[in-house]
Every structure is written in structure tokens, then in C-alpha cells.
Amino acid sequence: MESRAPNNGRVALVTGGSRGIGLGIAAWLIVEGWQVVIADVDRRRGAIVAQELGDNAWFVALDVSSEPHVALAVAEVLGQFGRLDALINNAGIADPINGPLEELTLAHWNRVLAVNLTGAMLLAKHCAAYLRSHHGSIINVSSSRAHQSEPHTEAYSATKGGLLALTHAMAVSLGPEIRVNAVSPGWIDSRDPSARRDEPLGETDHAQHPAGRVGEVEDIASAVAWLLSPDSxxxxxxxxxxxxxMTRKMIYAE
Known part of the structure; x- marks a missing residue:
């Protein structure tokens, strides 16, 4: 992943693209020659990241939970590049713990749903016409938590399960011009490189995985790139x- 391919003319919009998995996806697509629009609510970090990634990266401020913000951001992308070929719905409130169900506030529940689930629907709604013109793709970033849970994760888990249902619903509604798929990461060490160096994960963290290690953002980015390619x-x-x-592993207390 050291060399950058020439711009291939295709444009991808990556929400939540200034850090973690979103940043990994953006960086991978840029190496493959995509023009990548990094959309994020964090204006300062988003602008810095886009500058660091080079000419094939462009930043747009976006609160995915606000339809007026979504409409404006999509209009900016089309005004800048004139086309859109891929939408990666990655933005989300990442902390899965909401505390005991009896203490879960409606405000927190609604906020998590608005960002993690409604945001994906709004982006798809406003991008669909432009994606259709180029037989584009939508990738929704869900989670293995759509299938298994820790205690006190109702809001987050509900949104990730909802993204899977949204994925197949949109695939049927938007096909054949637009393909829609989902990736569900497990434990991905998506911290900044400095944090990974200063506090490396332990051997137990890696060894518990049948694959022998904790995931990296590149594991997700490469899958997304394949799903956006003609090969899929x-x-x-x-x-x-x-x-x-991990979701295939039986775990019992001994």
C-alpha cells in the first residue's frame, strides 16, 4: 500500500472518514486511485486528514443525523466532482455501552439511532440518483454485535442489526443499477498508530481469535474495496x- 495509483475518475463518499475504520477505507481507496470525499462531523480533524492523504482526498463537514446537512453535503460533492460512484456509510457513535436498560434515556437511544441507522438511510436517499447514473455501490458498516452482545448494549446493537435489514431492503429497492452490501467488523484495533505503539494489545487479545490476531482497519478496507470492484x-x-x-467460536466458562 505504498504507491498511489493514478486517479481513476471514480468518486467515493466515506462518512466518519477522519478516523478508525473510515480513515482506513479512505486511505485504501485512494491508493487504488479513487477520489475520496471524507465526510465527518469533526471539521478540524477531517480537514487535516484530507490534507495528509493528498490530492485525491477532499473533506466535507457533515452531521449524518441531519437531513438538511446531508442534502447540502451531497450537493457540495456533486458540485465539486460532478459524479458519485460509491457511498460508504461508516459514521456512527462507536461506544456500544449504554448502561443498564432501566437507566437508558430516550434521548440517548434516539441519538444513537439517528447517527448509526437513520444517517445511513438519509445518505442513501440523497445519493441514490447519482449512484444510479454510474451503477454505483453502497456499503453499510455494521458490526458483529448485530449477532451477539455484551450486557447493556441495546441501542448500539439495535442500530447495527437495523443496518443489516436496511442493506437487503435497499439492495432490492435500488437494484439492479445500485448494489448494496454490508460489512460487519469484529474487534478491529482502529486506534491511531501512536496509541497502538504506546499501548499494544496483549497476546491473550490476539490468541482468542481463531485467526490468531485482532483485526486491523486494512482487513475491512480491503473487503470494501473488493465490494466496490467489478469482481463483485x-x-x-x-x-x-x-x-x-469469533462469531463462530463457542465460548464457555471452564
Missing amino acids: EFVTGQEFVIDGG
């Missing part, structure tokens, strides 16, 4: 769980 043109409405095998 017969794939739509599907979920790809990328978790090192």
Missing part, C-alpha cells in the same frame, strides 16, 4: 462478517 458485480444484499472467526 454479482454480489448484492449480502453481509460479510470480518471478525477473525
Whole structure:
């Protein structure tokens, strides 16, 4: 991933693209020659990241939970580049713990749904016409938590499960011009490089995975890149769980 391919003319919009998995996806697509629009609510970090990624990166401020913001951001992208080929719905409130259900406030519940689930619907709604023109793709970033849970994760888990249902619903509604798929990461060490260096994960963290290690952002980014490529043109409405095998592992107290 050291060399950058020439711009291939295709434009991808990555929400939540200034850090973590979103940043990993943006960086990978840029290496493959995509023009990438990094959309994020964090204006300062987003602008810095886009500058660091080079000429094939462009930043737009976006609160995915606000339809007026979504409409304006999409209009800015089209005004700047004149086309859109891929939408990666990655933005989300990442902390899965909401506390005991009895203490879960409606405000917190609604906020998590608005960002993690409604945001994906709003982006798809406003991008669909432009994606259709170029037989584009939508990738929704869900989570292995759509299938298994820790205690006190109702809001987050509900949104990730909802994204899977939204994925197959949109695949049927928007096909055949637009393909829609989902990736569901497991434990991905998506911290900044400095944090990974200063506080490396332990051997136990890695060894518990059937694959032998905790995931990296590149594991997700490479899968997204394949789903956006012509090699996957017969794939739509599907979920790809990328978790090192953890959701297939029986875990019992001994």
C-alpha cells in the first residue's frame, strides 16, 4: 500500500472518514486511485486528514443525523466532482455501552439511532440518483454485535442489526443499477498508530481469535474495496462478517 495509483475518475463518499475504520477505507481507496470525499462531523480533524492523504482526498463537514446537512453535503460533492460512484456509510457513535436498560434515556437511544441507522438511510436517499447514473455501490458498516452482545448494549446493537435489514431492503429497492452490501467488523484495533505503539494489545487479545490476531482497519478496507470492484458485480444484499472467526467460536466458562 505504498504507491498511489493514478486517479481513476471514480468518486467515493466515506462518512466518519477522519478516523478508525473510515480513515482506513479512505486511505485504501485512494491508493487504488479513487477520489475520496471524507465526510465527518469533526471539521478540524477531517480537514487535516484530507490534507495528509493528498490530492485525491477532499473533506466535507457533515452531521449524518441531519437531513438538511446531508442534502447540502451531497450537493457540495456533486458540485465539486460532478459524479458519485460509491457511498460508504461508516459514521456512527462507536461506544456500544449504554448502561443498564432501566437507566437508558430516550434521548440517548434516539441519538444513537439517528447517527448509526437513520444517517445511513438519509445518505442513501440523497445519493441514490447519482449512484444510479454510474451503477454505483453502497456499503453499510455494521458490526458483529448485530449477532451477539455484551450486557447493556441495546441501542448500539439495535442500530447495527437495523443496518443489516436496511442493506437487503435497499439492495432490492435500488437494484439492479445500485448494489448494496454490508460489512460487519469484529474487534478491529482502529486506534491511531501512536496509541497502538504506546499501548499494544496483549497476546491473550490476539490468541482468542481463531485467526490468531485482532483485526486491523486494512482487513475491512480491503473487503470494501473488493465490494466496490467489478469482481463483485454479482454480489448484492449480502453481509460479510470480518471478525477473525469469533462469531463462530463457542465460548464457555471452564
